[in-house]
Amino acid sequence: MQFGFQIGTKVLFGKGCLITNKALLNKFGKKALVVTGKGSAKASGALDDVEEILKEYKIEYSIYDKVENNPSLENVAEGGKIARELNVDFIIGIGGGSPLDASKAVAILAANDIEPLELYKNVFDNKPLPIIAIPTTAGTGSEVTPYSILTRNDMKTKMSFGNEDTFPKVAFIDAAYTESMSYETTVNTAVDALSHAMEGFLSRRSTPVSDALAIEAIKIFGECAEALIDNNIDFSVREKLLYVSMLGGMVISHTGTTIIHGLGYSLTYFKDIPHGKANGLFMREYLKYNYNAVNEKINKVLELFKVSTIDEFGDIIDKMLKNDINLSSEEIQLYASLTMKQRSTSYNAREVAEGDLIDILEKTFLSPN
Amino acid sequence: MQFGFQIGTKVLFGKGCLITNKALLNKFGKKALVVTGKGSAKASGALDDVEEILKEYKIEYSIYDKVENNPSLENVAEGGKIARELNVDFIIGIGGGSPLDASKAVAILAANDIEPLELYKNVFDNKPLPIIAIPTTAGTGSEVTPYSILTRNDMKTKMSFGNEDTFPKVAFIDAAYTESMSYETTVNTAVDALSHAMEGFLSRRSTPVSDALAIEAIKIFGECAEALIDNNIDFSVREKLLYVSMLGGMVISHTGTTIIHGLGYSLTYFKDIPHGKANGLFMREYLKYNYNAVNEKINKVLELFKVSTIDEFGDIIDKMLKNDINLSSEEIQLYASLTMKQRSTSYNAREVAEGDLIDILEKTFLSPN
Numbered sequence: 001m002q003f004g005f006q007i008g009t010k011v012l013f014g015k016g017c018l019i020t021n022k023a024l025l026n027k028f029g030k031k032a033l034v035v036t037g038k039g040s041a042k043a044s045g046a047l048d049d050v051e052e053i054l055k056e057y058k059i060e061y062s063i064y065d066k067v068e069n070n071p072s073l074e075n076v077a078e079g080g081k082i083a084r085e086l087n088v089d090f091i092i093g094i095g096g097g098s099p100l101d102a103s104k105a106v107a108i109l110a111a112n113d114i115e116p117l118e119l120y121k122n123v124f125d126n127k128p129l130p131i132i133a134i135p136t137t138a139g140t141g142s143e144v145t146p147y148s149i150l151t152r153n154d155m156k157t158k159m160s161f162g163n164e165d166t167f168p169k170v171a172f173i174d175a176a177y178t179e180s181m182s183y184e185t186t187v188n189t190a191v192d193a194l195s196h197a198m199e200g201f202l203s204r205r206s207t208p209v210s211d212a213l214a215i216e217a218i219k220i221f222g223e224c225a226e227a228l229i230d231n232n233i234d235f236s237v238r239e240k241l242l243y244v245s246m247l248g249g250m251v252i253s254h255t256g257t258t259i260i261h262g263l264g265y266s267l268t269y270f271k272d273i274p275h276g277k278a279n280g281l282f283m284r285e286y287l288k289y290n291y292n293a294v295n296e297k298i299n300k301v302l303e304l305f306k307v308s309t310i311d312e313f314g315d316i317i318d319k320m321l322k323n324d325i326n327l328s329s330e331e332i333q334l335y336a337s338l339t340m341k342q343r344s345t346s347y348n349a350r351e352v353a354e355g356d357l358i359d360i361l362e363k364t365f366l367s368p369n
Numbered sequence: 370m371q372f373g374f375q376i377g378t379k380v381l382f383g384k385g386c387l388i389t390n391k392a393l394l395n396k397f398g399k400k401a402l403v404v405t406g407k408g409s410a411k412a413s414g415a416l417d418d419v420e421e422i423l424k425e426y427k428i429e430y431s432i433y434d435k436v437e438n439n440p441s442l443e444n445v446a447e448g449g450k451i452a453r454e455l456n457v458d459f460i461i462g463i464g465g466g467s468p469l470d471a472s473k474a475v476a477i478l479a480a481n482d483i484e485p486l487e488l489y490k491n492v493f494d495n496k497p498l499p500i501i502a503i504p505t506t507a508g509t510g511s512e513v514t515p516y517s518i519l520t521r522n523d524m525k526t527k528m529s530f531g532n533e534d535t536f537p538k539v540a541f542i543d544a545a546y547t548e549s550m551s552y553e554t555t556v557n558t559a560v561d562a563l564s565h566a567m568e569g570f571l572s573r574r575s576t577p578v579s580d581a582l583a584i585e586a587i588k589i590f591g592e593c594a595e596a597l598i599d600n601n602i603d604f605s606v607r608e609k610l611l612y613v614s615m616l617g618g619m620v621i622s623h624t625g626t627t628i629i630h631g632l633g634y635s636l637t638y639f640k641d642i643p644h645g646k647a648n649g650l651f652m653r654e655y656l657k658y659n660y661n662a663v664n665e666k667i668n669k670v671l672e673l674f675k676v677s678t679i680d681e682f683g684d685i686i687d688k689m690l691k692n693d694i695n696l697s698s699e700e701i702q703l704y705a706s707l708t709m710k711q712r713s714t715s716y717n718a719r720e721v722a723e724g725d726l727i728d729i730l731e732k733t734f735l736s737p738n
Binding site for chain 2: 001002003004005006007008009010011012013014015017164175208209212213215216239240243247
């Protein structure tokens, strides 16, 4: 038995947790930069709550609300420059995965005047500023991971960095902030969370503790599957999904992801398919591909979903996500080749050859129907 | 769903983890105090390994090896004074629960020249020195908790303190360092770990995450029960027990303990019964007492142990621990009364009255056999 464990984030989970624990915001300094996008931070009410608390504690703040969907290096460079110039003490990320991941990059760039490409060196002269994370979607888990996943236009994909100093110091995780999500975003992000738990569970880097958390996550997702399919998503389902998302984040903090994420990045980069949906579409073939390598664990996934075959599992995911994508042979070749370059591909249970990825892509996107 | 989660410790688990990750010791300063007892740190080989690494990195160090079994306030006050006078940068605790708990107190007292009784205020002007924890028993879980449990001679019991700054910064958890334990210590400490997981699982403060970890811990302990009874404890069993111990620590970091620990402290204080054994003896009556309040969870415990009744569970524990204690009515009255004063008693699943504790004590120690 050989493993590491580290979650550098203090988690407060539950309705009203930000207000109840607002004094925590007053521990990180007198000047903050709020990093967010245009949408969910406002719609969710989280930004209003944060502003109210910052005013109450007389903490100066600015808002950088230009985080793009799937933020680029150029995007976070702008946020980092603003943080550096304002000389803020800490960063508050509010939103889905994009703003939360961006806030980590901004926290590093605020403390280190480096080229954004140097983020990928993952070693910095100065510690990143403390990060507070407030998720408004239930999928990324970024609030409890050290990872920042940014779009690399030079590489035509998304790639991650992060080290033990980029764990958010505090995560306020309140399902009330996820209620403004559309049905599609709810489903897509939920499937992302499932993907984290499942890829982590089946990863070569899985640990006994990450497995215990992954099993809990997959089980709870299974309890929500019918509500997701039926668009019958009440507050208790939203809480469960947010809990699954947090667990998924804790899992991948130890395991990273594998080929589902690697393949999904291409669908997002080239076809603008939302990240969670991009992952989910690969799940059926991913499980079939890996079955012989980790059959006991995959049987456990099926048991947790209360199904007996991978196809039954795949059918559940298909009811959540519409596969309306057609890929050409050239696209399939390109995506497979880009996925082979992802470090995470080497952590997949079964050793991956480019032809295997082509096969998965063809079965998923070149099927007769 | 309302909960918090925080484990402020970076864990390295596995054979050779200290040597493999020795560079971590070089991150905390140039002067260390090693806090330990007379026995296990040396016998286990852990102290030798630590000294070798400190010499390699030219880190000055002193050794305070006077930690008592069940250390008193007076004991840690001496260690704290030495640390303060030596002006060390960090503390390395090596040993069972006693040295590890003492190292937390020493880390606080090194940075704060206060009366030891003020440790229980749990708020300190200066942050405690960083603590590195290396367990040599598999029971305490102290390597991943913020708690320091010291003997209060003024209160005639043991009481705990600790806050988020007293989590060890790094825990090196290697079953090789637990191989020098006697059979009795192995069993007693293992039962302590089980108690952490079980009390945490049944506590009013249990959380979804602590429950997932507790279930894993109880299941793995169950896998080791036969080996413990048969004194057939090979390295893989030692690793499992150390893993259970770590999980138990993570559980009680969120839940604290309940009446088993409260009652056990009296047996240890007045009768010198080892801590784990003192806990284990109460388990049968504890489960019966709480059954109606948390029957589903207790059924889960029995299922994880692969038994169908509480008495079958109790019989397994009885095969591990010899109940050779007789208590007078006066002693029972005193122990019940002292346990009522423990804050942890209020976290027990069933609301506890003093008469209930008397009943548990009588059934355990005044039975006809």
